[in-house]
Amino acid sequence: xxxxxxxxxxQYRNYTVSLYxxxxxxxxxxxxxxxxxDASPDFVAEVLSLFFEDCVKLIGNMARALDQTGxxxxxxxxxxxxxxxxxxxxxxxxRVKGLCITFKEYxxxxxxxxxxxxxxxxxxxxxxLQTKLQDMFNLEKQIIQxxxxxxxxxxx
Amino acid sequence: xxxxxxxxxxxxxxxxxxxxVDDDPVFLQIMSRRLENLKYRDPSTMEITVxxxxxxxxxxxxxxxxxxxxxxxxxxxxxxxxxGLQLKKQITREFGNLPVIVMSSxxxxxxxxxxxxxxGFIPKPIKATELTKIYQLALTCKRNGKSTLWTENNHNDTYxxxxxxxxxxxxxxxxxxxxxxxxxxxxxxxxxxxxxxTCVSTDASRKNKNRKPNGGxxxxxxxxSQPSMKSKITWTDDLHDLFLQAIRHIGLDKAVPKKxxxxxxxxxxxxENVASHLQKYRQFLRKVAERSSLCSNMLPSNGIDSIYPYPxxxxxxxxxxxxxxxxxxxxxxxxxxxxxxxGHGLGQSRLLSNTSDPVCFSQMPHSYMNQSSTYDTHRxxxxxxxxxxxxxxxxxxxEGRRSFLEPTANKTSQTSQALGFEQHGLSAINGSGxxxxxxxxxxxxxxxxxxxxxxxxxxxxxxxxxxTAYEPQPHPHAQAAAQKNIEIPQQENLSLFDELGNINELxxxxxxxxxDHNKQQEAVSTNQFELPANVSTEMNQFFSLEDDDWTFVNTxxxxxxxxxxxxxxxxxxxxxxxxxxxxxxxxxxxxxVDWSFLNPEDLANEYDFMDSLFNxxx
Numbered sequence: 001x002x003x004x005x006x007x008x009x010x011q012y013r014n015y016t017v018s019l020y021x022x023x024x025x026x027x028x029x030x031x032x033x034x035x036x037x038d039a040s041p042d043f044v045a046e047v048l049s050l051f052f053e054d055c056v057k058l059i060g061n062m063a064r065a066l067d068q069t070g071x072x073x074x075x076x077x078x079x080x081x082x083x084x085x086x087x088x089x090x091x092x093x094x095r096v097k098g099l100c101i102t103f104k105e106y107x108x109x110x111x112x113x114x115x116x117x118x119x120x121x122x123x124x125x126x127x128x129l130q131t132k133l134q135d136m137f138n139l140e141k142q143i144i145q146x147x148x149x150x151x152x153x154x155x156x
Numbered sequence: 157x158x159x160x161x162x163x164x165x166x167x168x169x170x171x172x173x174x175x176x177v178d179d180d181p182v183f184l185q186i187m188s189r190r191l192e193n194l195k196y197r198d199p200s201t202m203e204i205t206v207x208x209x210x211x212x213x214x215x216x217x218x219x220x221x222x223x224x225x226x227x228x229x230x231x232x233x234x235x236x237x238x239x240g241l242q243l244k245k246q247i248t249r250e251f252g253n254l255p256v257i258v259m260s261s262x263x264x265x266x267x268x269x270x271x272x273x274x275x276g277f278i279p280k281p282i283k284a285t286e287l288t289k290i291y292q293l294a295l296t297c298k299r300n301g302k303s304t305l306w307t308e309n310n311h312n313d314t315y316x317x318x319x320x321x322x323x324x325x326x327x328x329x330x331x332x333x334x335x336x337x338x339x340x341x342x343x344x345x346x347x348x349x350x351x352x353x354t355c356v357s358t359d360a361s362r363k364n365k366n367r368k369p370n371g372g373x374x375x376x377x378x379x380x381s382q383p384s385m386k387s388k389i390t391w392t393d394d395l396h397d398l399f400l401q402a403i404r405h406i407g408l409d410k411a412v413p414k415k416x417x418x419x420x421x422x423x424x425x426x427x428e429n430v431a432s433h434l435q436k437y438r439q440f441l442r443k444v445a446e447r448s449s450l451c452s453n454m455l456p457s458n459g460i461d462s463i464y465p466y467p468x469x470x471x472x473x474x475x476x477x478x479x480x481x482x483x484x485x486x487x488x489x490x491x492x493x494x495x496x497x498x499g500h501g502l503g504q505s506r507l508l509s510n511t512s513d514p515v516c517f518s519q520m521p522h523s524y525m526n527q528s529s530t531y532d533t534h535r536x537x538x539x540x541x542x543x544x545x546x547x548x549x550x551x552x553x554x555e556g557r558r559s560f561l562e563p564t565a566n567k568t569s570q571t572s573q574a575l576g577f578e579q580h581g582l583s584a585i586n587g588s589g590x591x592x593x594x595x596x597x598x599x600x601x602x603x604x605x606x607x608x609x610x611x612x613x614x615x616x617x618x619x620x621x622x623x624t625a626y627e628p629q630p631h632p633h634a635q636a637a638a639q640k641n642i643e644i645p646q647q648e649n650l651s652l653f654d655e656l657g658n659i660n661e662l663x664x665x666x667x668x669x670x671x672d673h674n675k676q677q678e679a680v681s682t683n684q685f686e687l688p689a690n691v692s693t694e695m696n697q698f699f700s701l702e703d704d705d706w707t708f709v710n711t712x713x714x715x716x717x718x719x720x721x722x723x724x725x726x727x728x729x730x731x732x733x734x735x736x737x738x739x740x741x742x743x744x745x746x747x748x749v750d751w752s753f754l755n756p757e758d759l760a761n762e763y764d765f766m767d768s769l770f771n772x773x774x
Binding site for chain 2 (some may be wrong): 028035043051089
């Protein structure tokens with residue numbers, strides 16, 4: 001059992017570190033994890049699901065705004081992008097945040113193609129992040145089920 | 157004695173309620189958690205309860221319900237319905253001077269936020285150090301805020317609730333009852349504290365209540381609050397506001413450091429700090445008076461109108477003193493002054509507080525009086541500018557002014573009351589257009605300076621505007637322009653007066669000037685307030701602080717070392733008021749607080765959060 005736990009923990013550590021290294025997550029996520037404790041063991045999961053819901057909603061807004069036949073209201077798109085940027089930054093979703101910054105620039109430049117491209121990318125990115133984090137949570141569950149504790153991962 | 161014990165224990169638990177407003181639910185959740193977790197760092201505290209609210213409307217309605225239970229408001233800037241600053245203003249309008257911190261990922265909003273009276277600005281993403289600052293700010297606001305509440309007796313909402321809280325009843329059952337009140341444990345416990353746990357004192361004097369309870373419970377948090385540092389006390393806007401409030405309450409002539417200190421009730425402030433600040437303040441007033449008496453130029457005051465549109469909270473000083481006093485310490489806190497003098501809150505003894513001669517106002521046309529007081533609530537400068545304005549509009553300005561200001565020009569004390577001036581202030585107003593000019597200029601100026609730090613803001617504006625006093629030519633210009641663009645307040649609008657908090661009917665349409673300097677200012681400011689570039693030289697003269705360092709806190713640390721040399725409206729940039737020269741010349745005694753330089757490095761003590769908060773959120 002211990003061997004299993006140790007193995008799982010090792011897997012977990014590596015996976016988490018890789019997420020950071022690949023730029024999916026940044027130190028805001030670390031901070032977020034610190035807020036979780038025994039009193040609220042699901043805090044991170046809650047926040048992240050909130051985030052993903054928010055993503056879906058905002059991406060929907062942006063798509064609708066960009067889909068207007070006629071003149072596109074870039075400020076509206078920009079507002080949604082700004083919100084998404086804020087959320088992603090709070091959560092530590094580094095790639096999404098980076099994309100939002102670019103997206104915002106396109107909005108300000110009223111660049112339709114740029115915006116559409118960014119929107120597609122944002123969609124891809126947040127889904128990818130969702131998958132990765134889901135995997136990470138699954139690992140955590142496995143560790144706990146195996147009787148171990150989820151290790152604190154230090155990101156150098 | 158056991159009875160007392162109970163109360164003592166109760167009071168040692170400080171509960172802080174923070175309302176966080178943000179349209180981002182993710183952020184709200186995270187922020188709430190972070191804030192609530194802060195309590196674990198300070199065992200002697202407390203509970204931090206976070207009320208998370210998704211938009212401004214909800215924030216306002218929450219405030220309506222929980223007015224006195226919310227100690228601090230932290231709001232996002234960009235929000236769909238009402239942005240953070242608009243919310244802040246609305247809050248101030250309806251609920252008085254609640255401390256509001258603005259957050260944004262957009263750091264450009266910092267200056268604007270601070271200018272509009274936000275207690276602080278925090279860039280997103282929020283670092284842990286910033287969070288600590290919020291916590292400290294909440295603590296301080298909790299303590300000071302309660303005492304402020306107690307002095308506000310002319311605000312509708314607070315008036316209703318405060319007496320309950322501060323009522324000290326000797327009966328035991330009453331005490332028990334108040335203990336049970338969910339949302340007012342602090343004031344109750346504090347009032348208990350004030351009696352030192354023996355019998356509840358029936359002394360309803362506000363000062364007592366303010367002083368002791370805060371002092372008592374303050375000790376518990378001493379470790380986390382600002383430690384008493386004798387050396388580097390920074391007279392931030394808020395602190396100075398409090399100081400002014402104290403002076404107003406006590407009366408300048410009766411103002412002694414000890415009383416001021418008691419009134420202010422700030423734990424880390426020492427008597428020496430207050431003493432030196434008081435001394436500087438007096439000198440400042442003297443200078444203003446001298447200066448104004450030198451100026452004999454009267455300006456038609458259309459320019460004064462310009463003041464209205466700029467409800468800057470950055471100009472408490474000048475608003476109060478109607479002088480080209482630096483509005484360094486402009487904060488919305490200044491508005492509190494109005495609260496404390498309900499009766500003659502007509503801006504009268506803003507500075508000097510209740511004096512034996514509340515007189516001048518009685519001479520004033522009622523409308524003016526009203527207006528000024530209403531302005532007070534959320535706007536600095538309302539007080540003084542209004543009356544002045546009316547005067548200025550009259551051709552026979554002297555007469556008008558005089559009656560307005562006070563019966564006799566000689567009685568400077570009275571005038572000063574009216575204008576928040578000190579003794580010498582009056583002469584300035586009566587004698588010359590100087591003050592008018594300055595007033596005018598201030599109004600225009602402040603809006604003008606997107607670049608300057610909040611504290612230096614007012615002073616810069618001074619510089620800019622000050623020169624107008626000496627240069628008649630630009631004035632007709634400014635006036636003409638001002639006249640066109642700024643609508644003269646209808647003085648008959650007395651409704652303002654009744655609702656002190658109801659600033660909506662501001663005489664001037666200030667909505668234009670609310671937030672974005674960039675957007676709205678151009679329309680107004682450029683034509684009217686183009687001041688000649690050599691304004692600053694005049695200002696320099698005026699402000700020659702040869703023996704004093706009335707420099708203001710420069711929040712723009714990045715630009716200067718605490719002096720007012722940072723970016724200011726272009727026309728004044730070239731001749732920035734060089735405080736340093738004056739500064740060098742001064743031969744201040746050591747005990748003068750040198751608040752002009754706010755190098756972060758100097759601020760060894762990280763608990764000087766107010767300063768660090770404003771001096772660059774690094």
